[in-house]
Amino acid sequence: MSSNEVSQAAAKAAARAQDAVDSGRLNDAIADLAAFGGRSDGGVSRETLTPLDLQARRHLIERARALGCSVCVDTCGNLFFRRAGRQADLPPVLTGSHIDTQPVGGKLDGAYGVVAGLEVIQALNDAGVATRRPVEVVVWTNEEGSRFGPGAMGSSAFAQSGRLAGYRASRDASGILFGDALDAALADTPDVEHSALGHSVDSCVELHIEQGPVLEGANVPLGVVTGIQSVRWFNVTVSGAAAHAGTTPMEVRRDAMRAAVELAGHLYACGDAVRARGLRMTLGRWRVGPNSINTIPGEVEFTVDARCVDEDVLASFEAALRDAVAGLNAADGFAAQVQNLFARATTRFPADMTDLVERGCARAAANAGEGAPIRVTSGAFHDAMYVADLCPTAMIFVPSRSGISHNAAEYTEPHQLYLGAQALAYVVAELACR
Ligand code: HGY
Ligand code: MN
Ligand code: MN
Numbered sequence: 001m002s003s004n005e006v007s008q009a010a011a012k013a014a015a016r017a018q019d020a021v022d023s024g025r026l027n028d029a030i031a032d033l034a035a036f037g038g039r040s041d042g043g044v045s046r047e048t049l050t051p052l053d054l055q056a057r058r059h060l061i062e063r064a065r066a067l068g069c070s071v072c073v074d075t076c077g078n079l080f081f082r083r084a085g086r087q088a089d090l091p092p093v094l095t096g097s098h099i100d101t102q103p104v105g106g107k108l109d110g111a112y113g114v115v116a117g118l119e120v121i122q123a124l125n126d127a128g129v130a131t132r133r134p135v136e137v138v139v140w141t142n143e144e145g146s147r148f149g150p151g152a153m154g155s156s157a158f159a160q161s162g163r164l165a166g167y168r169a170s171r172d173a174s175g176i177l178f179g180d181a182l183d184a185a186l187a188d189t190p191d192v193e194h195s196a197l198g199h200s201v202d203s204c205v206e207l208h209i210e211q212g213p214v215l216e217g218a219n220v221p222l223g224v225v226t227g228i229q230s231v232r233w234f235n236v237t238v239s240g241a242a243a244h245a246g247t248t249p250m251e252v253r254r255d256a257m258r259a260a261v262e263l264a265g266h267l268y269a270c271g272d273a274v275r276a277r278g279l280r281m282t283l284g285r286w287r288v289g290p291n292s293i294n295t296i297p298g299e300v301e302f303t304v305d306a307r308c309v310d311e312d313v314l315a316s317f318e319a320a321l322r323d324a325v326a327g328l329n330a331a332d333g334f335a336a337q338v339q340n341l342f343a344r345a346t347t348r349f350p351a352d353m354t355d356l357v358e359r360g361c362a363r364a365a366a367n368a369g370e371g372a373p374i375r376v377t378s379g380a381f382h383d384a385m386y387v388a389d390l391c392p393t394a395m396i397f398v399p400s401r402s403g404i405s406h407n408a409a410e411y412t413e414p415h416q417l418y419l420g421a422q423a424l425a426y427v428v429a430e431l432a433c434r
Contacts (some may be wrong), residue, residue: 129433
């Protein structure tokens with residue numbers, strides 16, 4: 001076939017796959033997965049490599065096998081569900097996301113992309129589409145980074161296998177090593193083929209909820225993601241002297257909490273000064289030692305999550321943070337340190353991939369009589385940011401109600417979830433049939 005004939009055939013297969021997506025089946029499968037760690041407030045608590053996460057992985061392995069997929073797991077616990085292509089030796093088209101959640105998360109963050117990936121497999125089967133390339137749905141390990149830091153461990157190790165050694169030494173709040181939790185997860189899949197990190201992939205497209213207010217504000221159901229903003233995580237430790245809350249005069253205290261709170265206030269002021277340039281800063285996790293009501297804190301730790309589309313703004317914020325910490329060290333009786341936990345520069349997806357995503361979204365939206373897709377930058381990071389180092393990569397967004405995520409109230413209309421899966425089916429089928 002000529003290249004023109006190939007692309008016409010690929011576009012036809014893409015349309016057939018898109019039209020074979022089933023809304024009821026998709027939304028039922030989302031609910032089934034959400035049961036693993038489901039909460040009475042409607043949210044999901046399923047942190048990475050916990051027993052609930054392993055049960056959810058097992059559930060997905062069974063579902064993938066029932067769809068005729070082969071399954072393998074790599075040395076970072078990333079699961080791959082593969083649908084064969086006509087040419088088995090070709091690198092696969094990759095889709096999927098993560099299923100680990102925040103300590104209190106929603107049903108959709110990550111999970112939606114994995115479940116929709118399996119729905120695409122089902123749609124390809126139902127439509128009788130024999131793709132040229134294999135199609136793989138991936139479940140990335142530890143995207144959230146809330147139990148073990150940093151985030152996106154599975155995808156970043158897949159992109160650069162040397163990262164895994166350092167990740168294995170990461171500990172959670174109770175002192176458990178990521179390496180031990182990972183080994184337990186791998187031992188839980190004796191029936192799954194184990195593979196090395198980082199097999200080659202042809203291209204990748206990740207479907208995800210927006211987790212912000214833009215699509216809802218524009219009143220459109222689909223977003224073509226052009227890129228992902230930069231992110232930097234830090235851990236700040238402030239040390240003073242623990243002492244008795246009742247007997248210690250205020251003027252002689254070396255109160256680590258007061259110093260940390262003043263430092264935090266300074267960081268908020270630095271953030272506010274560049275808010276118009278898009279800086280977003282969060283001091284999300286605090287640890288106080290000895291954490292007693294009647295002991296003056298001797299040591300306080302807090303995390304900083306800083307993000308911006310403008311790398312220069314992020315760099316100047318980091319410089320201000322480091323200056324403030326140095327100032328504390330110069331203060332009598334205090335010590336402070338700042339540790340980098342995670343840093344990822346801005347990701348931009350290639351035009352040919354975003355154009356393909358736009359075609360897939362536009363067809364789904366038009367068939368549903370909905371508004372055309374718009375282009376958006378992602379405020380959240382995603383595994384796609386690391387896969388983009390390896391192959392042509394893109395993302396598709398659906399709206400989040402009131403822009404809420406990382407919260408039990410996370411919600412997207414079932415019809416919008418359906419349109420997102422339709423768009424994904426189109427893009428995956430087209431890439432796999434080229
Ligand atoms: O933090 C993030 O951006 C992602 O949702 N884990
Ligand atoms: Mn996510
Ligand atoms: Mn998340």
